[in-house]
Amino acid sequence: MSSPVLAVRDAGFAYRGAAPVLHGVSLEIAAGRSVAIVGESGAGKTTLLRLLLGLNRPTGGEVLFDGQPLDLRNRARMRAFRRSVQSVFQDPYSSLDPRQRVRRIVSEPLRSLGLAGPDTDGRVAAALAGVGLPADAGDRYPHEFSGGQRQRIALARATVCDPRVLLADEPVSALDVTTRVRIVDLLGELKESRGLTIAMVSHDLSVVAALCEHTAVLESGRVVEQGDTREVLGAPSHPYTARLIASVPRLLSALRLEKHDG
Amino acid sequence: MSLLDVTGLSVVTDSGRALVSDLSFTVEQGGRLGLIGESGSGKSLTALAVMGLLPPGLTASGSVVLDAPGLGRTEMVGAAESRLRPLRGRGAGVVFQEPLTALDPLMRVGRQIAEPLRRHRGLRGAELRRAVAAAIDRVQLPEPDRIARAFPHEISGGQRQRVALAMALAAEPALLIADEPTTALDVTVQAEVLGLLGELIAEKDMALLFVSHDLAVVSGVTDELVVLKDGRAVESGRTADLLHAPRQPYTRSLVESARTFENALERITR
Numbered sequence: 001m002s003s004p005v006l007a008v009r010d011a012g013f014a015y016r017g018a019a020p021v022l023h024g025v026s027l028e029i030a031a032g033r034s035v036a037i038v039g040e041s042g043a044g045k046t047t048l049l050r051l052l053l054g055l056n057r058p059t060g061g062e063v064l065f066d067g068q069p070l071d072l073r074n075r076a077r078m079r080a081f082r083r084s085v086q087s088v089f090q091d092p093y094s095s096l097d098p099r100q101r102v103r104r105i106v107s108e109p110l111r112s113l114g115l116a117g118p119d120t121d122g123r124v125a126a127a128l129a130g131v132g133l134p135a136d137a138g139d140r141y142p143h144e145f146s147g148g149q150r151q152r153i154a155l156a157r158a159t160v161c162d163p164r165v166l167l168a169d170e171p172v173s174a175l176d177v178t179t180r181v182r183i184v185d186l187l188g189e190l191k192e193s194r195g196l197t198i199a200m201v202s203h204d205l206s207v208v209a210a211l212c213e214h215t216a217v218l219e220s221g222r223v224v225e226q227g228d229t230r231e232v233l234g235a236p237s238h239p240y241t242a243r244l245i246a247s248v249p250r251l252l253s254a255l256r257l258e259k260h261d262g
Numbered sequence: 263m264s265l266l267d268v269t270g271l272s273v274v275t276d277s278g279r280a281l282v283s284d285l286s287f288t289v290e291q292g293g294r295l296g297l298i299g300e301s302g303s304g305k306s307l308t309a310l311a312v313m314g315l316l317p318p319g320l321t322a323s324g325s326v327v328l329d330a331p332g333l334g335r336t337e338m339v340g341a342a343e344s345r346l347r348p349l350r351g352r353g354a355g356v357v358f359q360e361p362l363t364a365l366d367p368l369m370r371v372g373r374q375i376a377e378p379l380r381r382h383r384g385l386r387g388a389e390l391r392r393a394v395a396a397a398i399d400r401v402q403l404p405e406p407d408r409i410a411r412a413f414p415h416e417i418s419g420g421q422r423q424r425v426a427l428a429m430a431l432a433a434e435p436a437l438l439i440a441d442e443p444t445t446a447l448d449v450t451v452q453a454e455v456l457g458l459l460g461e462l463i464a465e466k467d468m469a470l471l472f473v474s475h476d477l478a479v480v481s482g483v484t485d486e487l488v489v490l491k492d493g494r495a496v497e498s499g500r501t502a503d504l505l506h507a508p509r510q511p512y513t514r515s516l517v518e519s520a521r522t523f524e525n526a527l528e529r530i531t532r
Binding site: 040064094147184204205210213229243244248259 | 456481
């Protein structure tokens with residue numbers, strides 16, 4: 001296995017004046033892999049993602065980028081980090097500026113990272129094509145697109161600077177199920193075709209099973225179990241993981257019950 | 263005669279846009295019907311129209327007849343508020359997706375549950391207190407005394423939804439309308455609330471109109487389904503039949519999408 005591009009080591013975090021929300025969390029995100037952080041509300045999933053994104057500094061332990069501790073004050077190094085690690089969020093309605101054309105939204109990382117140049121339009125067009133949006137999408141505004149298309153725009157923005165890692169916070173939870181299938185397919189395709197590393201926060205184990213190779217289960221700010229997704233979900237060793245799996249509503253169980261009745 | 267008879271229901275905006283078009287379905291006494299659809303399908307508006315609760319700017323036409331035992335047959339579409347009020351709670355009770363919208367943030371939970379008990383069953387004093395405790399107990403909330411004294415923000419999301427359920431069931435409605443009642447809940451809490459809902463419905467032989475975007479959830483609690491898309495019924499029938507042999511391409515795509523994820527999980531966990 002290759003060395004982790006991003007890792008947290010024994011990380012703890014407490015918001016100012018509040019009880020800790022993460023305790024001794026260790027997680028490695030190996031290059032080219034897809035990692036899921038699963039758990040229920042309040043488990044600390046989003047906080048962990050914010051540490052990985054360098055938006056918050058852990059109050060204990062450390063975040064490692066290419067093996068080096070992430071130093072939020074080292075600007076040169078943080079620029080390299082921002083270029084390498086991009087993000088998408090749950091709600092494609094609130095994460096896109098409604099007053100800007102899609103072209104300007106998608107090119108934003110290039111501008112803020114000082115990468116804008118004569119090839120900007122070409123890179124935006126390539127990013128839009130890469131997420132399956134038509135070339136003329138750049139001329140339009142976010143409100144002209146459906147929820148799934150907006151999430152594609154957010155993905156185009158996140159991939160326009162050719163990052164190595166995509167951190168995604170519940171990227172498909174707000175989408176209809178038919179759309180969700182297509183966006184999960186797209187994420188898998190971006191991972192395969194570009195070697196993109198994906199770390200995803202999700203409460204939906206089915207999405208995790210469909211997309212992620214490695215799974216870490218968070219409960220009350222602690223990783224209770226992590227490893228290969230097939231092992232964690234297939235043979236959970238922690239009772240909380242087993243309870244999560246048993247709680248997933250299933251079509252098939254409805255069918256089985258129905259057959260029993262008939 | 264059916265408990266709920268919806269015929270040719272349409273919901274139109276003031277500017278003339280149809281959000282629900284010519285929708286018909288029935289719910290029998292004790293029957294359990296699901297309305298399934300994706301965002302914009304009109305499923306929640308249908309639930310609101312059935313209760314006569316459409317927001318300003320939307321108008322229902324067609325017919326919604328509620329025939330609850332002891333309350334007489336009522337045409338809900340176009341009925342005056344004074345005619346609808348006695349039906350809400352006893353004829354049909356509602357649970358919404360977000361329990362915080364149903365609960366008064368400034369009123370203790372016990373008093374909120376007492377309200378329908380007082381109004382519909384005429385209970386007072388010690389009898390009312392006992393009924394409140396029993397209602398809290400029925401939805402399997404721990405420490406009924408503490409919950410009764412708590413304000414909504416002092417209890418968890420799952421507990422709030424149980425309180426909302428206790429309020430909706432307090433008047434013992436003939437029909438319970440549940441609009442995405444577990445969508446805002448964590449998956450383990452969702453499983454518990456769905457199990458509870460099924461038990462309580464069966465216990466009182468209540469009818470259920472369950473609105474959801476989640477085929478797996480809705481198929482676990484209903485016997486019949488109406489599939490909605492863009493305000494129209496695409497297909498309807500027995501839940502098991504629709505899952506096994508969807509006839510319409512849209513229903514098929516819904517079932518296949520749900521199966522895609524389920525299979526991914528099943529392959530691992532089997």
